Amino acid sequence: MIENPILRGFNPDPSICRVGGDYYIATSTFEWYPGVQIHHSTDLVNWTLISRPLRRPAQLDMRGNPDSCGVWAPCLSHDGQRFWLVYTDVKRFDGAFKDAHNYIVTADRIDGDWSDPTYVTSSGFDPSLFHDDDGRKWFLNMRWNHRGTGTGLNPAHDAFDGIELQEWHPDHGLVGDVTTIFAGSSLGLTEAPHLFKKNGWYYLTVAEGGTGYDHAVTMARSKAITGPYDMHPDIHLLTARFTPDHPLQRVGHGQYVETPDGQGLHTFLCGRPLPGQFCPLGRETGIARIDWHADGWPRLAGGGMAPPVTVDMPAQRRPDLPxxxxxxxxxxxxxxxxxxxxxxxxxxxxxxxxxxxxxxxxxxxxxxxxxxxxxxxxxxxxxxxxxxxxxxxxxxxxxxxxxxxxxxxxxxxxxxxxxxxxxxxxxxxxxxxxxxxxxxxxxxxxxxxxxxxxxxxxxxxxxxxxxxxxxxxxxxxxxxxxxxxxxxxxxxxxxxxxxxxxxxxxxxxxxxxxxxxxxxxxxxxxx
CATH class of the missing domain: 2.60.120.200 (Jelly Rolls)
Incomplete structure (x- = not known):
């Protein structure tokens, strides 16, 4: 069976991608070099570090970056021909500004050499790239608003100014209008957007509540990619904020994927606090089964919002060896x-x-x-x-x-x-x-x-x-x-x-x- 977390120790912000029978998860590396960790699995239970793609000066130079800055929230995808990786290099932490620069790199092989980066925008962080079934590509990120109290779209945390969407073309960059498609729930701190499409609906997954014990995965959907997006009836798909005794806490920030036979799965980050509420292993990666209900919304298999500690799978985890x-x-x-x-x-x-x-x-x-x-x-x-x-x-x-x-x-x-x-x-x-x-x-x-x-x-x-x-x-x-x-x-x-x-x-x-x-x-x- 799967024992959560599946990627142990500092592996946050999991972006999952399936190509045939192979699964890949990309996680944030912040100020550590080389940038981005990509793990591979064929059974969802055993994972192997297969690549750190950002390993040349042209791709990433973090000298001078503050602690907990650098590479935030990569998004890994495959468009049927090659792999795409979107990432942010954050240059400032404290103060009103973030100075977050977003780039795209590509590769024919996940473990091969990745391209030099294409710059996209610096309007915010946590970018993702969505490949629509009509061949168009769409770039998303949260927008940072430095102006001060009351200027942002979400009253809970107005520096987090909503999720913006714009079409992106490999030859021409960003094209067309920028649309703010989602301002978030009342929990605020809305970030980490990921889109997927199912049965004619565009589903938007975001992280909310910050990196602490109020963290959550929130979901919305729309018939049009530019919106308007309706909030999930339960607001959150995954969170441990209502179950303080659950062994997995700080649950949020993940991405949806399906197995070849259509079973829904959702990654999430989590922490395992020891008594006194501290997480020595940082934020780790877990995975949960997702069921689709008659109202067209996904929900956690087994009910509730707190993630499972174990998930039945036909594989055995390799033992941890010295x-x-x-x-x-x-x-x-x-x-x-x-x-x-x-x-x-x-x-x-x-x-x-x-x-x-x-x-x-x-x-x-x-x-x-x-x-x-x-x-x-x-x-x-x-x-x-x-x-x-x-x-x-x-x-x-x-x-x-x-x-x-x-x-x-x-x-x-x-x-x-x-x-x-x-x-x-x-x-x-x-x-x-x-x-x-x-x-x-x-x-x-x-x-x-x-x-x-x-x-x-x-x-x-x-x-x-x-x-x-x-x-x-x-x-x-x-x-x-x-x-x-x-x-x-x-x-x-x-x-x-x-x-x-x-x-x-x-x-x-x-x-x-x-x-x-x-x-x-x-x-x-x-x-």
Whole structure:
């Protein structure tokens, strides 16, 4: 059976597409590079990361983008000949403006090279492209209204100024008039439009209620693509806002698809909060069956609006196994990403024996960090690496990091102290914003030799361990608050909506490009 979520750990805003018997889901990657994750499945139960299409400077350059900006809400589609991907690169978070630029790229193969981008518009974010059965293509996005109180179409949240629709042509770009087709329900924060057509009706799916615990999937329909659109009788198709004890919360933002035999399915994003209401795995992707009723409206199979935890399917989920990477090839393992820059050669190389990180700017940088990390996918896990590093001063450091963003991380770093010599520094940024103040947990003298660093995370708590050479790992420092490494940590859920990572980092605050080698990286799920 399907066990929700189907894509675990930071995989939000799922756009689903079926081509024959193959299903593809594209999810947001925000400031992490390469941009957009695309997973593939033939049974809807087991999913494999098959592509990150935005991987060249011409397609995406996020240097300077704030935390939780970058690639928002991609839309993946296939028009019978090739794949289309629409995405936003958001350049500003705080303040009245968003500066959100929307692009389209295409590919003949989902795992091949994608085209350079075609710019479309900057009027808002969360774009999608609808291929109508008459061959015309229509571009949708939410429109951002910066003007102030009372200027937008939805009184609940007037900066979210409705869903706009305009015809788009591959040779001529946007053509014809812009039409605002939907202002949303009274819940507000209306975004993430997706269109599909069934039995002569155009159905519009949107996300509402923000990225937190009021999130919802709302639906409307019209006989004409330009509207007017009538609201679903129940308003929401999927939400957990009325079921606070449900294990899947923050449910919203998804897309409809049908199986080859006509069974309706709808993806959704969700969070799995631990006690104290924090989601260390960020926003994940789930899927639910949809039934069509006599009134022509779709509803969640089984009734209600809260999504199912399990869905019966004729397949068995692959078990979660430990992952051990030894960096003895020239390719970075597929689960790893880095931040913002399209020039990874300045951050790392694979020597055939190690992953060599070139120290760049600090863990607080918006531009160039040497942080190579993977998603946390389990509520309990351990991770470990071995570092070869001999920093000449306290401005250089390398080690293991649990990371959410610039102001939410814990780190165990090999560095140098004038009094101790080579040492391990435990340091955190505990969600302090603005200012990103550091909290220091102590310095530990290191003799010569490779340094093994590990971290164990169990729900709300994490603890670092350390050893030299083949000695047994020993706990160092205090228990650390893993709740900081979550959407709800620091500024809170509406200011942070990506997910937790764990990985390897190197800094050189002199700007001279000092480097450190990492011999392996282990990620071990725990019950």
């Amino acid at each position: 992952i051990h990477r030894h960096f003895q090839t020239r390719d970075l393992p597929p689960e790893f990403q880095w931040l913002r820059t399209p020039y990874p050669e300045r951050l790392f190389t694979l020597t055939g024996q190690a992953l060599r990180l070139t120290g760049r700017e600090s863990l607080g940088s918006f531009f160039e960090q040497s942080l190579i990390a993977r998603r946390q996918e389990h509520l309990a896990y351990s991770a470990a690496t071995t570092v070869l590093a001999d920093p000449p001063n306290w401005q250089r450091a390398a080690g293991l990091v649990t990371y959410y963003n610039r102001h939410k991380f814990h780190a165990a770093l090999v560095t140098h102290d004038p009094a101790l010599g080579r040492c391990l520094s435990l340091v955190s940024c505990l969600g302090d914003w603005p200012g990103e103040a550091l909290t220091h947990h102590g310095l530990y003298r290191l003799p010569d030799g490779p340094v093994r660093i590990a971290v164990q995370v169990i729900g709300p708590t994490q603890r670092f361990r350390m050893a030299i050479g083949d000695a047994p790992l020993a706990e160092i420092g205090p228990d650390l608050d893993a709740r900081i490494i979550s959407d709800e940590g620091g500024r809170g859920e509406h200011a942070s909506f990506t997910g937790a990572f764990v990985g390897m980092a190197a800094m050189d605050l002199t700007g001279q490009g000092w480097s450190a080698d990492f011999l392996h990286f282990d990620y071990i799920p725990a019950p």
